[in-house]
Amino acid sequence: MEKKVLLAEDQPEFGAGFELALTMSPADVVYIVRDSGIKGRGGAGFPTGIKWNLAGAASSDVKYVICNADEGEPGTFKDRILLEKYSERLIEGMAIGGYAIGSSHGIIYLRAEYPYLIPAIEEARKNMIDRGLLGKNIRGKGFDFDVEIRTGSGAYICGEETALIESLEGRSGFPRNKPPFPVNSGYLNKPTIVNNVETFCAVPHIILGGSEWYADLGIGDCSGTKLFSISGDVEKPGVYELPLGAPLKDLLELAGAKDIQAVQVGGASGRTIRATEIHRSLSYDDLPPGGSVIVFDSTVNMLDVLENFMEFFVHESCGQCAPCREGTLQLMNAVEDLISGDICSEESLNSYFRLAEVMRITSKCGLGQTAVNCFVDIINNFVDFTGECVSGECCCERGDQ
Amino acid sequence: MLRNPEEIVADGIREFGNGRERLMQLLTKVNEELSWIPTTAIEAIAKATGISVAEVYSVVSFYSFFSTEPRGRNIVRLCSTISCVMTGQDEILKALMDEFGIEPFGTTDDGRLTIETTPCIGLCDQAPAMLVNGEPHVKLTPEKACEIVRGLG
Numbered sequence: 062m063e064k065k066v067l068l069a070e071d072q073p074e075f076g077a078g079f080e081l082a083l084t085m086s087p088a089d090v091v092y093i094v095r096d097s098g099i100k101g102r103g104g105a106g107f108p109t110g111i112k113w114n115l116a117g118a119a120s121s122d123v124k125y126v127i128c129n130a131d132e133g134e135p136g137t138f139k140d141r142i143l144l145e146k147y148s149e150r151l152i153e154g155m156a157i158g159g160y161a162i163g164s165s166h167g168i169i170y171l172r173a174e175y176p177y178l179i180p181a182i183e184e185a186r187k188n189m190i191d192r193g194l195l196g197k198n199i200r201g202k203g204f205d206f207d208v209e210i211r212t213g214s215g216a217y218i219c220g221e222e223t224a225l226i227e228s229l230e231g232r233s234g235f236p237r238n239k240p241p242f243p244v245n246s247g248y249l250n251k252p253t254i255v256n257n258v259e260t261f262c263a264v265p266h267i268i269l270g271g272s273e274w275y276a277d278l279g280i281g282d283c284s285g286t287k288l289f290s291i292s293g294d295v296e297k298p299g300v301y302e303l304p305l306g307a308p309l310k311d312l313l314e315l316a317g318a319k320d321i322q323a324v325q326v327g328g329a330s331g332r333t334i335r336a337t338e339i340h341r342s343l344s345y346d347d348l349p350p351g352g353s354v355i356v357f358d359s360t361v362n363m364l365d366v367l368e369n370f371m372e373f374f375v376h377e378s379c380g381q382c383a384p385c386r387e388g389t390l391q392l393m394n395a396v397e398d399l400i401s402g403d404i405c406s407e408e409s410l411n412s413y414f415r416l417a418e419v420m421r422i423t424s425k426c427g428l429g430q431t432a433v434n435c436f437v438d439i440i441n442n443f444v445d446f447t448g449e450c451v452s453g454e455c456c457c458e459r460g461d462q
Numbered sequence: 463m464l465r466n467p468e469e470i471v472a473d474g475i476r477e478f479g480n481g482r483e484r485l486m487q488l489l490t491k492v493n494e495e496l497s498w499i500p501t502t503a504i505e506a507i508a509k510a511t512g513i514s515v516a517e518v519y520s521v522v523s524f525y526s527f528f529s530t531e532p533r534g535r536n537i538v539r540l541c542s543t544i545s546c547v548m549t550g551q552d553e554i555l556k557a558l559m560d561e562f563g564i565e566p567f568g569t570t571d572d573g574r575l576t577i578e579t580t581p582c583i584g585l586c587d588q589a590p591a592m593l594v595n596g597e598p599h600v601k602l603t604p605e606k607a608c609e610i611v612r613g614l615g
Binding site: 132133134136137138140172174176177211212213215216228229230231232233234248249290292293294298299355357361365366370373376377379 | 481484485489513524525526544545548580581582586588589598
């Protein structure tokens, strides 16, 4: 069942959450967000309240509130919907974040693929200024806040928060070593919170409804609702809002998925499961709830899907660390050999599975660590090894192990 | 008439300032106005911001939407990710290549058009999709895509 909060037809007025937050102390705002149990809606799942608490405690005259609007995970488009229709809610959430941590500067880092959303965001900002909810000395509380839009330029890696910060600072999007974490030393070495569009959009609702109300929206230990973008072989592709922790099958029913062979949850970097596993839950403890769900029916050759995703990772690896830069290329080679028949037995893939494990452990950031997921899942779950050599020059001839 | 790169950079500096954190905005401005980033623009930006020419060039080369080679005044970016592929992206790409006589990432001789493929553009619910000069076009067929591109200035 859908449970609509962020996408509800009937919503509190834009700015109401911010107005209420301004009547509280910044520390109380942080505690409400912390107690709500909300975790980062971009997918990494770090508790938002803890991030804000650390940034709030960091001492600095200048701090930054950054919205990560660089959703680039294949199959994800939930933030596009939020930016189109709820940019005021987003800016409101950022302003609340600014008030909570003591920052006057908001930056929306928008992916270059969404330039047509800029007018909607600018209009939202203008409306907030007109209502006195952005600018100097807001509501006479001595708090200043404004946002600016900055765009990326077509690099998936810039969705990683430290790569995003590097990009904002005028550099290539190479992820930084952590620590220091952005909450202590982020944009221009100042304390910085980086949160997803959906996270900021949820914050005003949390302030208005209270932490307990928000926590109870989720199922079990999960807090709140979550947006999912679903596409592929479904009758009604689109964005659906469900309680976090809901079973995947609920989402599949809403979107009208039939004849399911495979479902990829969490995008190219997520998990690819069989139709027999759709009872599993969309939560940080089970299937990655980042936002992308792609359905493949029985006519799809899953090796073609894998090839498409490995091409993506080869293209998007930033090249900074060897396990990811070289590893993605090697896994791509293995996929091509599987397709051509030059690899025809599971044993021949052992070295590639070892490589995948090395990438998972040693890659510097999440890109290389998770790029292996589709390779491991699709080969384990969807490739049949018949033991018949179709190529005259396959692994058996070469004696590969 | 296209402005010269130094003029665009000077304009950008007035608009954004010359701090190194403004580099992406300066590059984006040049890239949008000229469809690519010529060496003269890189040199002008380096001089104004105090970043070395080599570093500015390395940043330009890192980002897929920037180009160090001339491109057409219209840029078509056809999504190449799986939801679009499953709904017929390859026939659209083929139709575009056939009609306009270029390969992916190629530019027509008259400088009118560059066609690129690009990873997920976040329009999977309306696949197959493409961006034309940044504007989204969705639920494409080969005929529809060719018609849109034919109509460009």
